[in-house]
Each structure stands twice: as structure tokens, then as C-alpha cells.
Amino acid sequence: MIGRLNHVAIAVADLGKATQTYAGTLGAKVSKPHIVAEHGVTVVFVELPNTKIELLEPYGDSSPIAGFVEKNPAGGIHHLCYEVEDIFAARDRLKAEGARVLGDGEPKIGAHGKPVLFLHPKDFCGALIELEQA
């Protein structure tokens, strides 16, 4: 079912410093920061040859990553995003397997403009998983 690893998301308190770490210290190609107001994040894309790292900083008053950054002031890996061909077929399969889909179980439009679901870390080896319809 799962296809490519679309990205690894790393949440940080200071996006400028994180960008300098990836662009300067690690010598990776990085984008400019993009505000994604409706998802409560500012994001910098680190472009690797085979996938992306997304550096996320909380944006606005009700960012969904604010609590994570408060608990992890040095930052941390927030989630992994796997691509799927059909988000509804994926959702139905996961529910049939007894896995917990977060929220109301209905796909939402994610930060890339494509339908996504988030899966409960406790059911997926302690890692928050995003599924994105490719």
C-alpha cells in the first residue's frame, strides 16, 4: 500500500537556525521559508536527491506543532509522510486492520494541497505517520 517516503518533518523553535544547520553545516539545498497559515506552520524544504526534509516552525496562535516544540525545545522529528495512491482505500484498509486514524477519519487537504490522513503513533511503532495521496 505505502509508496514513496514523501518527506520527514522536523519541528523546530527557530527556523532560521535550523535552515542554517541544513544549508550551512550539512550543505544541503534549501528553499525559502513558506508560511502555510491554514496549517499553522512556516516551512523550509530541504531538497535531497531522493526525498525531502521539511523543517517546520509554529506559525500563529494555534499551531498544531506548538505543543511539540514546547516539549522539545531543541526540535525533533515530528512525523513521516508516506505516499498512497488512493487515500480512501488506505483509510478503509487501516480501519479494517484496527489501526487508529486521527481526527474524524476523513481525509483533509494537507500542506501540499493533496488529501492527507494522520495515523496514531501508538499503532505505528511510536511514529506519527501522515499518508498523502500522491
Place this chain on the structure above:
Amino acid sequence: MIGRLNHVAIAVADLGKATQTYAGTLGAKVSKPHIVAEHGVTVVFVELPNTKIELLEPYGDSSPIAGFVEKNPAGGIHHLCYEVEDIFAARDRLKAEGARVLGDGEPKIGAHGKPVLFLHPKDFCGALIELEQA
């Protein structure tokens, strides 16, 4: 400097259950378990089209991931591995930038038989980073 994301390592207490999650629930292609005694882990490779997930279970009495699994009984993302062309050039660049290389700073032979270094999470957005000479 950094190239491909070689793998994401997820450490778990129960490799059989984790394998079932990836092979069964998520429908990914997985390998048989491999014991890597000298690195204190048993590993199952999850083969995605563009990279790998490595599911790691502690092996033996002094596994380097035993403490992590004790602190994270549901499992968790343990590290990210980026490829570099020249591990010594990478090491020298990182030291010149003031980043902390773990251990004595000399590359060791990693679980894939290639030279690796580990970098301090506090200097890399809270994520433990492995660099592997490709």
C-alpha cells in the same frame, strides 16, 4: 554535502509486531530479520521505492538502542541516515562548523559495512543523524 536519505531508523521493543505493522497494516515490502550482533540490533528492512525504513530491535546485553526502547516502549524514530561522498571531508567540515561528532570523531564501520559517523542531536534540530559514506 549531504546526499540521499539512506534510511530512517525506527527502534522498537517487538520486531515481529513492528514487521506486521509495516508488512500487514501498511502493505510494504519487508525483508527477513537480520541479526547484526556487532551493532547490537536485529533489523528488518522496509523497502520503499525511494528509500528504506529500518526497524531495529535491541540484540544482546549491551545494545546501543536498549535505553531508547526502554524510554519509548511503543517505539520511536531513532535516527536519520544521510549519505555523503567522503566521510573524512564531512567530519572535518562538521568540526570546523563547531558541530559535535559523537564518540572519538573517527568513522566506524556501520551496519551496512560502510564508514559512518553519528552527530549530536542537539546540534541537528533534535534529531540523531548518521552520516554514511555511500
